[in-house]
Amino acid sequence: MRLRFGILGIVCASFLFTQQQAEAKTITFAADSWCPVNCAPGSERPGYMVEIVEAILEPKGYDVRYVNVNWSRALLYARSGRFDAVLGALKGDAPDFVFPAEPQGETEIGIFVPKSSSWQYTSEASLKDKRIGLIRDYAYGEELERHIRLQAHPTYAGGEHPLKINMLQLKVGRIDMIVEDVGVFRHTARELGLDKEFRLAKTFSREHIYAAFSPGNPASTRLAQMLSTGMRDLRANGSLRLIMKKYALDDWRH
Numbered sequence: 079m080r081l082r083f084g085i086l087g088i089v090c091a092s093f094l095f096t097q098q099q100a101e102a103k104t105i106t107f108a109a110d111s112w113c114p115v116n117c118a119p120g121s122e123r124p125g126y127m128v129e130i131v132e133a134i135l136e137p138k139g140y141d142v143r144y145v146n147v148n149w150s151r152a153l154l155y156a157r158s159g160r161f162d163a164v165l166g167a168l169k170g171d172a173p174d175f176v177f178p179a180e181p182q183g184e185t186e187i188g189i190f191v192p193k194s195s196s197w198q199y200t201s202e203a204s205l206k207d208k209r210i211g212l213i214r215d216y217a218y219g220e221e222l223e224r225h226i227r228l229q230a231h232p233t234y235a236g237g238e239h240p241l242k243i244n245m246l247q248l249k250v251g252r253i254d255m256i257v258e259d260v261g262v263f264r265h266t267a268r269e270l271g272l273d274k275e276f277r278l279a280k281t282f283s284r285e286h287i288y289a290a291f292s293p294g295n296p297a298s299t300r301l302a303q304m305l306s307t308g309m310r311d312l313r314a315n316g317s318l319r320l321i322m323k324k325y326a327l328d329d330w331r332h
Contacts, residue, residue, distance in 0.1 A: 103139055103140050103141055104140070104141045104143055105131075105135060105140050105141070105142055105143065105162045105163065105301065106143040106144075106145060106161045106162050106163075107128070107131060107142065107143070107144045107145070107161070107162065107163045107164065107165050107289060108144075108145050108146075108147050108151075108152040108155060108156060108161040108163070108164055108165070109144075109146070109147075109149065109152050109164050109165040109166050110146060110147065110148050110149045110152065110238065110240070111146055111238075111239070112125075112165075112166045112259070112262050113125060113262065113265050113266070113269075114126055114261060114262070114265055114325040114327065115127050115165065115166045115183055115185075115259075115262065115287065116128050116144065116146075116165045116166055118146070119144045119145060119146055123324065123325065124144060125165070125325075126183065126321050126322055126324070126325045126327065127165050127166060127182050127183050127287075127289060128142075128144050128165065129321045129324070130182050130183075130289075130309070130312065130318070130321060131165070131182070131289050131305065133308070133312060133317055133321065134304065134305055134308030134309070134311075134312065135301075135304065135305075135308070138304065144165070145161070146238070147238075148236060148237055148238055148240070149164075149171075149213065149214070149215050149216060149240075150214055150215045150236060152164045153171070153172055153215060156172075156175070156290075156291075156292045157174075157292060157293060157294065158294070159292060159294050159295060161292065162291060162292055162295060162297075162298075162301075163175075163289050163290060163291045163292060163298075163301070164289070164290050165182075165289050166183070166185075166287050166288075167287060167288050167289070167290040168185065168217040168219075168285055168286075168287055168288075169217075169286075169288070170217030170219070170220065170223075171215070171216065171217040171290075172290055174293045175290035175291060175292065175293055175298075176290065176291040176292070176293060176295075176298035176299055176301075176302045177288050177290050177291075177302060178288055178289065178302040178303070178305040178306040178309070179302075179303075179306040180305065180306040180309035180310065181286035181287060181288050181309075181330075182287065182288050182289050182305065182309065183286070183287040183288075183330065184284050184285070184286055184287060184330035185259045185262075185284065185285050185286075185287050186259065186260045186261070186281055186282070186283075186284045187218055187219060187222065187257060187258070187259060187260070187281070187282045187283075187285070188257070188258065188259070188260040188263065188278050188279075188280060188281045188282065189255050189256070189257055189278070189279045189280040189281075190248070190255060190256045190257075190258065190263055190276045190277065190278055190279065191248075191254065191255045191276065191277060191279045192248060192249070192251075192275065192276060192277075193274065193275060193276060193277045195254075195255075195277075195279075197254070197255070197279060198279060198280075199279060199280035202225035202228070202229055203229065205225055205226060205229040205230040206229045206230070207229075207230070207231060208229075208230045208231065208254045208255060209230070209231050209233060209252070209253040209254045209255075210226055210230045210231065210232050210233070210253065210254065210255050210256070210257060211232075211233055211235065211244035211247055211248060211253040211255065211256040211257070212226075212232050212233065212234050212235070212244075212256075212257055213234065213235055213236070213240040213241065213244070213258075214234040214235065214236040214240065218257055219282060219283065219285060221282075222257065222282055226257070233247075233253055235247075241256075241258060241262070241263070241266050242266065242270060244256050244258075245266065245267065245270060245272055245276075248276065249272065249275055255279070256276075260278060260281060261327070263276075263278075284330075289305060313329065313331070
């Protein structure tokens with residue numbers, strides 16, 4: 079009886095170890111919808127950054143899982159280990175996270191105003207007393223954030239669709255302008271049928287965006303290195319160009 083129990087214990091332990099290995103091979107990325115960077119999970123076009131991490135990690139035996147949650151929760155749950163990484167992060171969003179050396183995309187931040195508005199940006203003083211729609215826990219670049227903090231009246235949207243909330247607020251005049259990634263804003267405006275309602279009044283410098291890994295996961299450094307190497311490979315073999323073309327975009331390095 080003791081021998082049979084020992085064999086059963088070994089079998090059970092082996093099964094649990096195998097199960098844990100399989101579970102460890104699942105990498106869960108989280109973010110709010112920020113299309114075309116990351117869009118609807120499971121769709122034909124889940125977002126170019128989703129396709130990039132899939133193209134790099136899946137051939138190495140990882141099961142890439144992508145979930146939509148609001149950005150604050152994505153950061154919180156990745157820090158706590160519930161998720162493995164977030165998508166579309168600037169280094170200012172989560173400075174404690176583990177970032178690949180190579181970025182997985184690029185953002186260009188812009189200010190959008192109603193089409194009827196004559197407002198123009200000339201200096202940081204142009205923002206004085208303006209009601210500016212932002213998204214909770216987003217980073218917009220140190221310089222612009224400083225100008226907003228000193229001059230303007232920022233309001234923060236959260237929840238599952240914060241950009242849509244801000245757009246509707248702008249449409250009805252409850253805020254004066256929105257700061258957002260240019261491509262993301264235009265994509266969302268088209269989706270809502272509001273692309274004729276707003277105009278781009280000012281663009282700021284471009285910044286890299288990343289798939290950033292949980293600071294508490296010991297595998298994060300290795301996964302980040304894998305993405306960096308994978309980015310170089312995708313660029314060299316032409317796969318990155320094909321992914322970006324699917325979203326009517328070019329490789330940000332060209």
